[in-house]
Amino acid sequence: MAKTQTKAAAKLPLNEILSGDCIEEMNALPENSVDLIFADPPYNLQLKGDLHRPDNSKVDAVDDDWDQFDSFAVYDKFSREWLRAARRILKPNGAIWVIGSYHNIYRVGSALQDAGFWILNDVVWRKSNPMPNFRGVRLTNAHETMIWAGKSEKSKPTFNYEALKALNDGVQMRSDWLLPICNGNERIKDDNGEKAHPTQKPESLLHRIIVGSTNAGDVILDPFFGSGTTGAVAKKLGRDFIGIEREAKYRKVAEKRIKGIRRFDKESLLVSTSKRAEPRVPFGQLVERGMLKPGDQLFSLNGRHSAKIRADGTLIAHDQRGSIHQVGAALEGAPSCNGWTYWCFKKRGEAIPIDMLRKKIRAEMRAN
């Protein structure tokens, strides 16, 4: 199994931009080989006539040839095909992010569910500086929608909860993200000074996605690579990327852009990790190592209960026997209990959570 994956990974065209149709190119890649896919598929915009600002200057709308689709049926077929190809190359625990607007996201979201992907969250990118609705006939279209989905219901995709919490000043990251659109220095211009790609995404958006849902060294594929924002941020953050882009002019823009980017140093790539990633320490080890002794009393954090430690690392309190978790849960009448934070021992009259002792052991383990 491990060997197969290594072999598959060895065949991947890492940190390259593939030329051609994304469905064909994805079909040529080995299955179960990619950790994350970020996709910004063409929008099914149906602009009737040109859109003008109040001063009659023309708005540079997204009206390139590749963005026109005859009907929902054609668009749906296209969506189903690229999603199927994308799903094949994803690792079993891989995930996908798709971004879209109301023109296409309901089609894409349905196709994604039908293909077997399992939605984890949808995320709203709130633009801090959206284009106003010049004619005053609608609400300002101030957001785009992203869908984050695992390859299947059974998938266990990477989610760096603590890192995203840190990015959000210590409170859970929500499903609505306020970020500016890509303009100013970041917006790539061509030789004529015009924007090199009509829908260049901001790097801040990809930063949050990549920090939140990949680990360093992961492979991120973008089937609609465009100006290469995915590749640029992946490189900065020490991830590998695979880009697919049909249009030569965009490939050229992206290649030049990514060449000029340097990876952040290793230490700053580390992000806050979850306790779940820490090695498990059985409570019995505290007894074996003499940090606590059989016969010692433990006291509940709320002071209402006490229990005695037995030689095998179980507790006994009245008629309750079992692990620190089981006895804690039973005494509290709770469905479950984290014994590590529930129980305290006394040292010079002071109650100290037994988790302090576990931390000590873990620090020793790290030192060795």
Added chain:
Amino acid sequence: MAKTQTKAAAKLPLNEILSGDCIEEMNALPENSVDLIFADPPYNLQLKGDLHRPDNSKVDAVDDDWDQFDSFAVYDKFSREWLRAARRILKPNGAIWVIGSYHNIYRVGSALQDAGFWILNDVVWRKSNPMPNFRGVRLTNAHETMIWAGKSEKSKPTFNYEALKALNDGVQMRSDWLLPICNGNERIKDDNGEKAHPTQKPESLLHRIIVGSTNAGDVILDPFFGSGTTGAVAKKLGRDFIGIEREAKYRKVAEKRIKGIRRFDKESLLVSTSKRAEPRVPFGQLVERGMLKPGDQLFSLNGRHSAKIRADGTLIAHDQRGSIHQVGAALEGAPSCNGWTYWCFKKRGEAIPIDMLRKKIRAEMRAN
């Protein structure tokens, strides 16, 4: 034509709550007779086991029978049928609002487009006080999605641009609406003191929708009437409503609720605007947005300490890791520390407080 509509309108059961299946009830109404439809269909949540909060209390989940569907196919069939019935009774320039979450909104949105509705905007209801993700395994599901669509591409639905602009402190109303969920006094309780309906929507949401997309005297139909928020707000705002609700207990709740409501006088229809607090800017956003980079050094205001920035917006200094506030406090041996004023970055040899960057972001946010 005008005569036909008058005749049709005369047959409408205005300001009543119809009992029965919404598809049958809508099919019994005359075509082209309703100005607006607001629909809050079942979300098809697929919940597995129980969920407990970290304090071990059990979450009261939406596990009612009316939200159970066997498959996407069954749910899609249901959506297509009620949308078809809804579209028939809409006036040619009528419009529909549908609300949903990621579980169902992509299905509903696709069905709506397939039925011939024309999406005008999608609107994100950002909850100011959503339920957190208790297990820390996903993003906080902090929003729901609403789709606003005309009966057809040719429809010219009512849009009270100026009224919404006034509601929004004089700037164009955006497609993301920050409103609290329905609780406190507004949340209707049954005789046992329990919530009378599991998914009662806040009146503020309906207020904005009705002010923005109907005129006084319009007829608003809600095929999933529930606790009757649509009817309550319609009555307050001088619109007529038609409710359809299958469950007797909900009809009873709604009837009693609406009976106690008085129509606003004309002058008081414009509600007071909410004051905007200074938005919170997480330090991580400076990193995501490239204003500071992972690996960059920060220096303390007093010049005694330095720290390095990591990709998730935490700092690292010797053995200290954590937020700008935590690391600052640790280095100073202080109980707390305002990292925004404590840390500086260097630009052309000059030390500049990072708070300058936050001010820049806030200025941008205010400008839009």
Added chain:
DNA sequence: GATGCCAGTGAATCGACAG
């Protein structure tokens, strides 16, 4: 009356792993 503390709760697809 003002303030502070505690308890309660909201449309939720809410584990990982050994045996």
Added chain:
DNA sequence: GCTGTCGATTCACTGGCAT
């Protein structure tokens, strides 16, 4: 694949009651 066990995990707001 199933079962049992370990043990990680929450934000904003409201209302009641004590101080």
